[in-house]
Amino acid sequence: LPKGKGPFPAAVMVTGSGPEDRNEALFGHKPFLIVADWLTRHGIAVLRADDRGTAKSTGDFKSATSPDLATDAEAAVAYLKTRPEVDRKRIGLVGHSEGGLIAPIIAARNRDVSYIVLMAGPGLPGADLLLMQEELIARATGSSEKDIEDLKRVNGKAFDMIRTETDTAKLRREFTAFLLDATRNSPPKDKPAGMSDEAFVNAQVSQLLSPWMYWFLRYDPRPTISQVKCPVLAINGSKDLQVPPKEDLAEIGKALAKGGNKKVTIMEMPGMNHLFQECATGSPEEYTRIDQTISPVALKTMSDWILATVKK
Numbered sequence: 074l075p076k077g078k079g080p081f082p083a084a085v086m087v088t089g090s091g092p093e094d095r096n097e098a099l100f101g102h103k104p105f106l107i108v109a110d111w112l113t114r115h116g117i118a119v120l121r122a123d124d125r126g127t128a129k130s131t132g133d134f135k136s137a138t139s140p141d142l143a144t145d146a147e148a149a150v151a152y153l154k155t156r157p158e159v160d161r162k163r164i165g166l167v168g169h170s171e172g173g174l175i176a177p178i179i180a181a182r183n184r185d186v187s188y189i190v191l192m193a194g195p196g197l198p199g200a201d202l203l204l205m206q207e208e209l210i211a212r213a214t215g216s217s218e219k220d221i222e223d224l225k226r227v228n229g230k231a232f233d234m235i236r237t238e239t240d241t242a243k244l245r246r247e248f249t250a251f252l253l254d255a256t257r258n259s260p261p262k263d264k265p266a267g268m269s270d271e272a273f274v275n276a277q278v279s280q281l282l283s284p285w286m287y288w289f290l291r292y293d294p295r296p297t298i299s300q301v302k303c304p305v306l307a308i309n310g311s312k313d314l315q316v317p318p319k320e321d322l323a324e325i326g327k328a329l330a331k332g333g334n335k336k337v338t339i340m341e342m343p344g345m346n347h348l349f350q351e352c353a354t355g356s357p358e359e360y361t362r363i364d365q366t367i368s369p370v371a372l373k374t375m376s377d378w379i380l381a382t383v384k385k
Contacts, residue, residue, distance in 0.1 A: 074158055075116045082163035082383040083118040084190075085149045087142075089170030090285075094128040095121035097169065100360035104348060104367050108167065108375070115376040118159055120149050138288040139171060143178040150185055163187050163383040165303075167375065168194055170316065170347065173307075174294055181300035188382045190375055191307040193316040193347055196298065196325035199289040200232035202316065209314040213356040220262070227255045235281065235290045249278050298325060299332035304385075306338045306378045308371065310345030312355030338378060342371055 075081055086105050088097045096103035109119040125132030125145055146166065154161040165188035168176035173194015180186040195202050207228060211221050231252065238244040252274045256264070264273045280286060307325045309318035318341045329337045346352040349371040350363045 074118050075113050077116075079118070079158040080160040081116060081118040081158060082165070082187075082379065083120065083153050083159045084112055084165050084167045084379065085146055085153065086119060086121045087146045087166055087168035087172030087175050088124055089172055092124050092127040092134045094123045100348070100357075102348065102360070102366040104169070107366050108372065111372045112167075112376055112379070115380065117376065117379055118153075120153055122149060136284055138284050139175055139292070140178060140288070142171075143175045146172075146175055147179050147183060150179070150183065154185065160383075161185070165189060165379065165383075168192065170194070174292075177294065177298045177301050180303050181297050184302075186303055188304040188306070188379065189301065190379065191305065191325065192349065192371075192375075193309050193313055193318075193321075194307065194325070195294055195316060196307075196321045196323075196328065198293040198295075199291065200236055202321070203290065204229055204232065205317050205320065206315050209317060210357060213314055213354055214358060223259050227252075227259070231281065232290055235287060241282070245278065245282060248282070249274060252277055295324060295328040298328035301329065301332065302334055304336035304338075304382045305329060305334065306340075306375065306382075308340045308342055308349075308374060310347060310349055310352075310355065311341050311343050312345060312352055313347045314355045314357070315347040336382075340374065342368070342374070345371065 086109060095105060097105035105121055109121055112119050123130040124134060125137060126134035150164055153159045153164050164185060166176040166179060166186055167190040169192040173191035176189040176191060176194065180189045204225060207224055208221055211224060231248065234244065234248055234251065253270060256270045256274055307322055309316060309322055311318055322339050322341060326337065326339050342349065344351050345368055346355040346359065348360055349367045350365050351368050352359050352363060
């Protein structure tokens with residue numbers, strides 16, 4: 074809570090993919106701790122929570138998909154409405170990465186959400202986004218063009234199978250056979266030494282057909298984004314290799330325009346990566362080597378926009 078007398082505008086923080094604590098601690102950084110501290114010092118109350126099944130939160134994370142996690146963040150909004158320190162008409166969501174996919178799910182159906190901030194939130198279908206991410210990161214980390222083309226061919230086919238086959242038992246059989254054949258014909262470089270082809274493929278199948286990944290690869294966020302009527306700030310780092318900024322922000326903008334939402338600010342932040350660190354290449358390999366947790370420019374952009382929005 075900010076210092077002084079409320080009620081204050083408020084933000085619910087929504088973490089990125091994977092089991093995250095309330096600080097979104099990753100790669101030696103705690104970005105949500107920094108964002109929460111900054112917003113609070115600028116008059117905005119902040120609620121953060123450990124993801125379900127993580128740190129001090131109960132529940133089962135492994136079985137959860139993004140819609141399940143959306144119900145958790147929505148419960149946080151409902152809780153803030155009970156707090157006398159919070160202005161219940163000025164509660165918004167700040168979501169990073171997957172959190173920027175979850176925020177529109179909530180805002181599209183819940184008019185209690187007065188604004189959303191999408192920090193590198195996906196605007197592209199999950200399978201398309203993941204293919205682009207894999208290609209960009211592979212190129213940044215020195216993979217050959219042949220290896221990149223092999224990766225795109227195999228994973229493109231795999232993702233198409235997941236998107237189109239609704240019989241999950243049949244999908245598992247055909248998917249396993251396809252990946253086994255691909256692994257034998259073109260052994261991937263990330264296969265651990267001494268690991269059998271079968272064990273390697275089974276691990277891949279388990280990951281790609283897990284509840285979260287299966288849902289994500291089949292999900293197109295654009296129809297949901299088009300239903301969001303509250304003010305939206307969408308920001309991406311210009312060097313983000315996980316959520317490519319130009320393609321992603323363009324799709325978010327088109328989806329919001331299609332729904333008639335004119336209360337939209339879209340910004341590509343120069344020189345920043347997926348974590349909104351000022352960086353050299355944007356490669357995930359840099360994340361731990363950069364001392365900065367999050368750029369002051371990104372922090373100021375968010376706080377200025379939220380304060381201007383809630384004043385209206």
